[in-house]
Amino acid sequence: MRLTPKVDACTNFKLRSVALTSSKVEANPALWREVDNGNFQIVYASPEMLMDPTKHFQCNTVKEHNKFKTNLVLIAIDECHCLWCWERFRPEYRRLGDLRKIFIDIPFLCLSATIAPHVASYIHEVLSLRWLTVLFSLSIRRDDINIVVVPFGGPHDITPLRRLVTESIHDLLNMPKTLIFLDGVETAQKINLELQREVSGHLHGVPTDVFIRTYWATIDDDRKDETLKDLRSGRTRIVLCTDAFSLGVDIRDIDLVIQWDINEKLTIESLWQRIGRGSRAPDRMSNSIIYVNKRILESVPQDWEEGWKQTEPQLEPDDIDFDELCIIPVSKQRPLAKFGIPVTPETASKVNRHVRELYKEATSLKEALRNAKQESHGTQQDRMSMAQKIDPGVLWAVTNMGCLHKVFQILFREPDDKVFMDSHKGWCCGFCAKRRGLPADTIVAPGVTLGHSIHYLERDPSTNKIIIPPRPQDVTPPVPQPQREAVSAERKKDLQRTLEGWRNLKFKELCLPPNCVVSLVLPDKVLTRIVNNVRKIVIYSQLLATLREAHWDQGSSLLIEADVTGLFGAIENALGQSLLKEQANKGQRALC
Numbered sequence: 001m002r003l004t005p006k007v008d009a010c011t012n013f014k015l016r017s018v019a020l021t022s023s024k025v026e027a028n029p030a031l032w033r034e035v036d037n038g039n040f041q042i043v044y045a046s047p048e049m050l051m052d053p054t055k056h057f058q059c060n061t062v063k064e065h066n067k068f069k070t071n072l073v074l075i076a077i078d079e080c081h082c083l084w085c086w087e088r089f090r091p092e093y094r095r096l097g098d099l100r101k102i103f104i105d106i107p108f109l110c111l112s113a114t115i116a117p118h119v120a121s122y123i124h125e126v127l128s129l130r131w132l133t134v135l136f137s138l139s140i141r142r143d144d145i146n147i148v149v150v151p152f153g154g155p156h157d158i159t160p161l162r163r164l165v166t167e168s169i170h171d172l173l174n175m176p177k178t179l180i181f182l183d184g185v186e187t188a189q190k191i192n193l194e195l196q197r198e199v200s201g202h203l204h205g206v207p208t209d210v211f212i213r214t215y216w217a218t219i220d221d222d223r224k225d226e227t228l229k230d231l232r233s234g235r236t237r238i239v240l241c242t243d244a245f246s247l248g249v250d251i252r253d254i255d256l257v258i259q260w261d262i263n264e265k266l267t268i269e270s271l272w273q274r275i276g277r278g279s280r281a282p283d284r285m286s287n288s289i290i291y292v293n294k295r296i297l298e299s300v301p302q303d304w305e306e307g308w309k310q311t312e313p314q315l316e317p318d319d320i321d322f323d324e325l326c327i328i329p330v331s332k333q334r335p336l337a338k339f340g341i342p343v344t345p346e347t348a349s350k351v352n353r354h355v356r357e358l359y360k361e362a363t364s365l366k367e368a369l370r371n372a373k374q375e376s377h378g379t380q381q382d383r384m385s386m387a388q389k390i391d392p393g394v395l396w397a398v399t400n401m402g403c404l405h406k407v408f409q410i411l412f413r414e415p416d417d418k419v420f421m422d423s424h425k426g427w428c429c430g431f432c433a434k435r436r437g438l439p440a441d442t443i444v445a446p447g448v449t450l451g452h453s454i455h456y457l458e459r460d461p462s463t464n465k466i467i468i469p470p471r472p473q474d475v476t477p478p479v480p481q482p483q484r485e486a487v488s489a490e491r492k493k494d495l496q497r498t499l500e501g502w503r504n505l506k507f508k509e510l511c512l513p514p515n516c517v518v519s520l521v522l523p524d525k526v527l528t529r530i531v532n533n534v535r536k537i538v539i540y541s542q543l544l545a546t547l548r549e550a551h552w553d554q555g556s557s558l559l560i561e562a563d564v565t566g567l568f569g570a571i572e573n574a575l576g577q578s579l580l581k582e583q584a585n586k587g588q589r590a591l592c
């Protein structure tokens with residue numbers, strides 16, 4: 001979360017505040033003393049700054065008698081759902097509960113726009129909020145955001161993102177301001193370069209790397225600030241980003257938010273935070289598209305009533321019992337057939353039961369992470385599908401057979417039974433749009449209509465397969481195909497080395513930005529596939545077929561056709577050399 005804008009906001013209210021970031025403390029080590037002396041009314045700090053036993057706060061501030069401690073009246077944990085979501089890679093979050101032991105009489109205030117029941121349970125436990133805890137629930141309702149779920153073949157095929165710019169090519173500087181959320185920096189870099197190539201020459205003087213920008217945690221603060229400035233002014237129209245953008249960043253006129261692929265890294269809290277970046281000004285509407293691998297959508301049967309037939313009616317109270325640490329997502333025993341259940345007044349009791357059954361009890365807080373890993377870990381014999389591994393709330397949101405907004409509202413406990421209040425200002429979601437009779441050609445984003453959404457697409461009733469209108473197919477190589485004689489393991493190793501060398505050379509030639517990785521030229525798995533299938537790569541078209549099988553598309557890569565021809569030449573050359581070497585070795589052995 002960016003702390004500087006928060007300090008600016010305090011200054012506007014004439015409050016003395018400071019953000020204790022590592023760069024500020026390094027630049028001015030005396031800052032800590034100012035904090036200890038009570039010079040600031042509000043102090044912002046990360047868990048790492050407060051909980052690291054080697055840093056000033058733990059070594060000095062909490063141990064000494066000082067004005068900071070005397071003046072302290074409240075400890076607030078903003079975006080407190082991060083205690084759970086970021087626990088895996090920022091373990092200091094889990095240690096925030098220790099502050100309770102140090103500041104016994106100081107009240108804790110935990111704030112978040114997205115606290116699902118299992119996260120509330122976790123926060124309660126981590127922060128030892130056993131007594132005198134008051135929970136204020138405010139509405140998370142966003143009647144200004146329309147959402148659709150669009151099935152796709154996987155994140156490797158970026159055609160929908162290319163269409164976003166090609167459909168706007170004559171007026172790119174007025175295309176919808178778009179955030180594209182992804183969970184991998186490498187994918188983001190590749191998409192960035194590809195989209196920049198598409199828009200080049202059509203921007204009337206705006207540099208391509210200003211028109212499309214990237215935003216994630218490791219990008220330095222100055223560049224982040226530039227991105228926000230250019231996005232506000234409208235020179236930047238697309239930002240490829242991670243969760244770093246979804247917390248504490250407030251741009252008021254985002255028209256489109258895209259979630260590009262869902263996988264096990266995405267939590268329901270993150271998904272709602274990301275979608276919530278859209279239309280943050282009164283009287284604005286925005287659209288949100290969640291791209292989901294069609295295999296995940298097909299793994300949940302449409303006939304959800306069948307899945308619930310054997311279930312007894314809900315008898316337990318609806319309230320969450322905080323003594324149960326129900327935080328482990330149920331994965332292995334996940335009843336996929338139940339996930340299609342829509343949120344309606346008629347399904348209310350089943351929905352309550354469903355919410356409680358999405359997560360199971362952890363034996364202890366300490367074991368929670370291990371329990372969660374075990375639960376979602378398959379074996380060679382018993383592989384787990386993505387539909388079993390992803391956050392159960394996310395799965396329910398994208399596969400339910402009703403209104404998408406209502407699933408989020410149930411999970412984030414919309415207060416006062418307002419879930420069924422119909423107050424949306426737009427068409428709400430793909431399901432509601434279809435129910436209201438909106439035509440399939442209603443535009444959601446450049447190149448995307450309601451007709452592309454899961455609620456408009458037909459399915460094969462016998463297989464549950466989604467029928468996507470076909471695109472022109474690539475030409476398949478002719479049969480029969482020539483094949484090499486067996487290629488020894490030694491020759492394959494030589495080939496691997498040669499291809500890695502060829503890739504390094506291309507990487508240098510491309511002069512990419514310094515934070516790019518060599519696999520952007522050709523991913524490791526594609527390289528390995530070539531080596532493993534080299535017996536079947538005798539003619540050029542067979543190399544193209546192998547690349548297609550590896551889901552690698554030259555059109556959306558950094559390489560031009562001549563490079564692929566060069567790659568074929570490198571393979572031929574390496575195999576020829578290694579064969580000669582092998583034959584020479586055999587000859588020598590025969591002479592011995």
Ligand SMILES: [Zn+2]
Nearest residue numbers: 403428429432
């Ligand atoms: Zn809806």
